[in-house]
Amino acid sequence: xxxxxxxxxxxxxxxxxxxRSRETISSMFFFALIVILVFSFSFSMDQQAAHELxxxxxxxxxxxxxxxxxxxxxxAELQNDCLEYLQICPAPKGAIYLGKVAANxxxxxxxxxxxxxxxxxFFNLDVVEDLPLLLLIFFLATLGLSTVGTLFSxxxxxxxxxEVMLPILLLPLAVPVMIAAVEAxxxxxxxxxxxxxxxxxxxxxxxxxxxxxxxxxxVDLILxx
Amino acid sequence: MLNAIIRKLQLYKGWIGAAGGLCLGVGxxxxxxxxxxxxxxxxxxRIMYVHVPLAHTSLLGYTVLFLGSCWYLWxxxxxVDNLCHAAAxxxxxxxxxxxxxxxxxxxxxxxxxxxxxxxxxxxxxxxxILVGYLMLRTxxxxxxxxxxxxxxxxxxxxxxxPIVHFSVEWWRTLHQPLSISMRGVSISRxxxxxxxxxxxxxxxxxxxxxxxxxxxxxxxSLLRAKKxxxxxxxxxxxVQP
Numbered sequence: 001x002x003x004x005x006x007x008x009x010x011x012x013x014x015x016x017x018x019x020r021s022r023e024t025i026s027s028m029f030f031f032a033l034i035v036i037l038v039f040s041f042s043f044s045m046d047q048q049a050a051h052e053l054x055x056x057x058x059x060x061x062x063x064x065x066x067x068x069x070x071x072x073x074x075x076a077e078l079q080n081d082c083l084e085y086l087q088i089c090p091a092p093k094g095a096i097y098l099g100k101v102a103a104n105x106x107x108x109x110x111x112x113x114x115x116x117x118x119x120x121x122f123f124n125l126d127v128v129e130d131l132p133l134l135l136l137i138f139f140l141a142t143l144g145l146s147t148v149g150t151l152f153s154x155x156x157x158x159x160x161x162x163e164v165m166l167p168i169l170l171l172p173l174a175v176p177v178m179i180a181a182v183e184a185x186x187x188x189x190x191x192x193x194x195x196x197x198x199x200x201x202x203x204x205x206x207x208x209x210x211x212x213x214x215x216x217x218x219v220d221l222i223l224x225x
Numbered sequence: 226m227l228n229a230i231i232r233k234l235q236l237y238k239g240w241i242g243a244a245g246g247l248c249l250g251v252g253x254x255x256x257x258x259x260x261x262x263x264x265x266x267x268x269x270x271r272i273m274y275v276h277v278p279l280a281h282t283s284l285l286g287y288t289v290l291f292l293g294s295c296w297y298l299w300x301x302x303x304x305v306d307n308l309c310h311a312a313a314x315x316x317x318x319x320x321x322x323x324x325x326x327x328x329x330x331x332x333x334x335x336x337x338x339x340x341x342x343x344x345x346x347x348x349x350x351x352x353x354i355l356v357g358y359l360m361l362r363t364x365x366x367x368x369x370x371x372x373x374x375x376x377x378x379x380x381x382x383x384x385x386x387p388i389v390h391f392s393v394e395w396w397r398t399l400h401q402p403l404s405i406s407m408r409g410v411s412i413s414r415x416x417x418x419x420x421x422x423x424x425x426x427x428x429x430x431x432x433x434x435x436x437x438x439x440x441x442x443x444x445x446s447l448l449r450a451k452k453x454x455x456x457x458x459x460x461x462x463x464v465q466p
Contacts, residue, residue, distance in 0.1 A: 148381065155374050159364040168360060169378065172353035173385045175346075176392035183396070199395065207388055214384050218377045221298065 006091040010099025011106070017076070018107060024072050028065040028111040035061040036115075036122055050123045055186035058119055059141075059178055063171070065115070066108045066142065070149035071166050073104050074157040083157065087223055097150060097219040101212075104146045105139075112138050130188045137188060140204040141181035144211065148173055151215040154222045180204045228304045231439060238436040245429030252422030260415045272330045278423040279323040280348065282431050286316030287351065289435070290358075291383040294376035304443055306372035309379065310362065311438035315431060317355040324348055343393040350389050354382040368446065 001009065018024055039057045043049065077083040086096060113135075119125065152169045156162040171178075180200040187197030234241075256274030263270035293309040296302075327345065328338050339345065358378055365371040 151377075151381070155361075155377065158370065159361070159374075160366075161364050165357075165361060165364060168353075169357045172350050172357060173382060175350050176385070176388045179392045179396050203388075203392055203395075210384060210388065211381075214381060218380065221373055221377050 001091065003092060003095050006095035007099040007102060010096050011102040014073070014100065014103035015106065018103075023076075024069050024107050025111055025114075027072075028068050028107070029114060031068055032061045032065045032111065032115050033118065035064065036118060040122060045123065047124060050125060051190055052186075054119065054123055054125060055182045055189060057123075058116075058185060059182050061115065061119075062108070062112055062138075062142070062181075063145065063174070063178060064167075065111055066145050066149065067167050067170065069107050069111070070104055070146070070153045070170070071156075071163060073100055073150060074153045075162065078157065093220045093223045094216045096223065097154070097216060100154075101143075101146050101150045104150055105143055108142045108146065109139055112142065125189070129191060133194070134185065134188045137181060137184045137201065137204070140201065140208060141177050141184075144177040144204060144207045145170070145174055147208065147211040147215050151219060151222065154219065176203060176207055180207070228302050231304055231308060231436070234432075234436050235440060238433055241429055241436070242433035245426050245433055248422050248426030248429060250426075252419045252426050255415075255419035255422060260419055266334055269330065269333045272326055274419050274423050276323060276326040276330055277420060278427040279319055279326060281424055282427040283316050283319035283323055283348075283351070285428060286312050286319055286431060287355070287383065287386070290316060290379050294379040297372060297376045298380075301369075301372075303368070303372065303446065304439070306368075306376070307442040307446065308435070308439045309372075309376065310442050311435050313355055313358050313362075313375075313379070315434050315438065317352065317359060319427075319431070320348060320352045320355060324352060341396075343390070343396065346393040346396075347386070347390045350393075351386060354385070358382070368449075 036057075039061075043053060045053060074083065077086060087093075089096075116134075116138075149166070149170050152166055156165045156169070159165060180203040184197050184200040184204070187194075187200070252274065257271055260271075262268045290309055290312040293305055293312055297305045297309060324345075327348075331340065332338055358375060361378060362371055362375050365374060
């Protein structure tokens with residue numbers, strides 16, 4: 001199998017597991033619903049306040065849901081020693097990693113796309129005009145979370161207290177992603193001109209490129225037992 | 226090679242510590258007594274002579290951690306890993322003290338203990354990354370795996386820090402611009418002298434603490450490896466010059 005085929009097979013395997021078990025996306029979805037509920041208790045919002053706060057709330061919910069998905073990505077492989085076989089299989093580790101990133105990206109973006117209408121309904125948002133742009137922002141920011149998150153998921157799967165360590169390691173490193181995602185989402189939701197928040201999208205692209213390369217290069221050291 | 230350098234440095238650690246102490250002493254004298262109070266901030270400005278060098282030293286510590294991690298991945302020498310562990314612990318300490326002194330300085334000048342300013346957020350993120358690094362190390366049982374994962378985390382964090390800095394810089398900034406930058410020095414000699422002295426002093430202090438701590442971690446790893454058996458004279462002779 002060549003490099004890209006490995007990526008496809010690993011991603012396809014995860015997708016198939018998910019389609020059959022529906023564990024990750026459903027747990028992410030209901031967790032995020034609870035987050036929405038808690039936020040609606042915490043703030044009493046009118047239309048104006050909702051527009052100011054919604055981007056932050058959205059990304060808090062997305063980040064924590066994402067962490068649930070990312071944690072499961074490798075801990076699910078512990079059953080039947082699948083992780084061992086992944087590590088000893090004669091495929092480039094980088095390709096296995098990229099396959100996992102692709103699967104995680106797909107799961108989290110799917111969850112986000114399902115969740116976003118919920119936010120629109122529960123927080124009485126206006127119908128958004130820039131939907132493709134918003135999707136692009138979701139995609140780029142989730143890619144940033146997935147690249148670092150998948151690396152740390154592979155790292156924390158071997159250690160004690162992994163459910164705690166994944167967010168502790170991931171969230172400080174993901175600060176640029178969170179800031180850029182919130183600012184860009186707020187700009188897009190409020191219908192501001194693109195020039196005002198264009199640099200945040202550029203930052204997301206830079207983060208994605210840098211950490212895809214760095215993680216791809218370092219993952220050999222993690223997935224090597 | 227680095228292993229040999231570390232062993233060599235231990236011979237001179239007393240001198241390094243003494244030189245650091247001397248710089249700090251003279252620097253404190255110039256800073257607290259000889260230099261004039263600031264035109265706007267008055268006597269409050271004197272905390273700068275501790276705060277700014279501490280902040281620089283914590284960045285120095287992270288740089289040492291990054292270089293040491295690269296070196297560890299290259300050579301897989303356990304002593305280099307001990308050096309990284311020591312650098313991370315010290316850098317965490319220096320970052321925490323820099324944050325605390327900064328907070329004390331911010332209260333009279335900005336009239337707030339904490340504000341979401343770019344450099345404060347960068348340093349808080351640096352602190353969190355370092356704490357995460359130290360926590361990760363405690364949660365792994367196998368020493369080799371611990372060293373490898375920690376090195377990877379240190380490298381990823383080092384790559385992340387400039388991006389964090391730029392993102393929060395764009396987000397908001399309140400800090401006074403750097404006084405010593407590529408464009409030259411914008412402060413007077415009376416203030417610069419103690420500042421530079423304190424900077425050198427803290428760096429030397431860091432070097433001294435780093436050597437001692439590396440030695441300590443190396444010895445405790447030896448003890449762990451030899452658990453249940455007597456420490457052999459060979460290992461003790463290797464460590465103690």
